[in-house]
Amino acid sequence: MAVNVYMNFNGNCREAVEYYAQVFNLGTPEIMTFGDQPPHPDYPHTEEMNKLVLHARLNIFDSDVMFSDTMPGMSFTVGNNINLAIVSDKLDEMKSAFTKLGEDGKITMEMQETFFSKSYGQLVDKFGVNWQFSYEGE
Numbered sequence: 001m002a003v004n005v006y007m008n009f010n011g012n013c014r015e016a017v018e019y020y021a022q023v024f025n026l027g028t029p030e031i032m033t034f035g036d037q038p039p040h041p042d043y044p045h046t047e048e049m050n051k052l053v054l055h056a057r058l059n060i061f062d063s064d065v066m067f068s069d070t071m072p073g074m075s076f077t078v079g080n081n082i083n084l085a086i087v088s089d090k091l092d093e094m095k096s097a098f099t100k101l102g103e104d105g106k107i108t109m110e111m112q113e114t115f116f117s118k119s120y121g122q123l124v125d126k127f128g129v130n131w132q133f134s135y136e137g138e
Helices: 013-023 047-051 091-104
Strands: 002-009 031-033 053-060 063-069 082-088 106-112 120-124 130-135
Touching: 002 013, 013 053, 013 063, 082 091, 091 106, 091 120, 091 130
Parallel strands: 002 063, 082 130
Antiparallel strands: 002 082, 031 053, 053 063, 106 120, 120 130
C-alpha cells in the first residue's frame, strides 16, 4: 500500500500540472475536468467549474503525485493544500485506518462508492493532516 501526495490548487491546477510535467520531462499529462465526470442532480456544475481540474496524476521519480482544483466557494489556504492519499486494493485495512484516524479527527467525506472508486473517503486527522482513501481493486 503506497502513500501518495495529493495537491489542491485554487483554479490554476492545469497550469501547475503542465508545468511539473515539463520540468520532469513527462510529456503531455492526462487531465480530467469536473465537466468530464457524470452529472449529479444534487451538485450541478457551472461553466466555470466544468473547466477546473478534477484529477490529474504524474509519476515523478517513481512516486505518484496527484492534483486537483478545489471547487468554487470551498476554502483554500496555501500550505494546507497537500493531502496524503492511500490508494490500495486492501479495503479492510483501509477502512480500519480510516476509522481510527477519524475517531480523533474529522471525517469530511464518509467512505462511499463514487464514480471512480468502490470506496472513497476523506478526513482530517487530529494533527490537521488531510487524508484521502481510495479503493483500487477489481
